[in-house]
Amino acid sequence: MADLITLTLLRHGITKANQDKRYLGWTDVPLVPEEMERLSAAQGFGEQFDLCITSDLLRSCQTAGLLCPKLERIEIKEFREMHFGAWEMKTYEDLKRNVGYRSWIDAPESTVPPGGESFQEMQQRINAGFQQLRQEVCRRQSKNILLVAHGGVIRYLLMKLSEEEKSFFNWKVSHDAGVRLTWKIDDWKEARKCNSLQEVLLTAKGNG
Secondary structure, eight states, X not given: OTTEEEEEEEEOOOBHHHHTTOOOSSOOOOBOHHHHHHHHTTHHHHTXXXXXXXXXXXXXXHHHHHHOTTSOEEEOGGGOOOOOGGGTTOOHHHHTTOHHHHHHHHOTTTOOOTTSOOHXXXXXXXXXXXXXXXXXXXXXXXXEEEEEEOHHHHHHHHHHHOSSOXXXXXXXXXXXXEEEEEEEHHHHHTTOOOSEXXXXXXXXXXXX
16 A cells, blocks of 8 residues: 555534524534444544645534544635625525525525635635645655545545546545545655545545
8 A cells, every 4th residue: 555545535413403504604503413333433434644635614514523523634724615705604495485495496506696606616615625736645655544524525626636537516425435536646746636445434434
């Protein structure tokens, strides 16, 4: 493994807003208690990493802290979820008669939520965050990195870093498993796409 670098992308644990199927972007809410218990039981998963990076939102920080209690955690705010503006914490049922919302559902890459951010703005922000991640990996000579972030962030990074040709919404991102991307070190240094990816289950043994 010395000539390889791995980056595991993991979605934060479940919140009440997730359970209620609300649009949860920059609103800062905690994990539900039962999710904190589940993640605490899966600490073995975090023992494989030498660097833990997370968005600065509470749900990501709590997830990272429960999985990697012995690691220093670096917060990068650019890895926040999309800002849904006026649609934050609303459900489909709340919004389905809203003409602007229907336009966004039909063409999310060309419509912007009121007071929120566009897909292009989110992508630029995540790209900046990923450059910070690369700098931390270089500075610390890390080889096995965990990034705890959000569904939209992970979907975009998979589009950006994987050879697989999938659209943003065709990447499935769950709360129960991460995706591990692997590079040869030279490919990582040259900022090429990853050499392979695999699903990694979030289990108590952390054996994926």
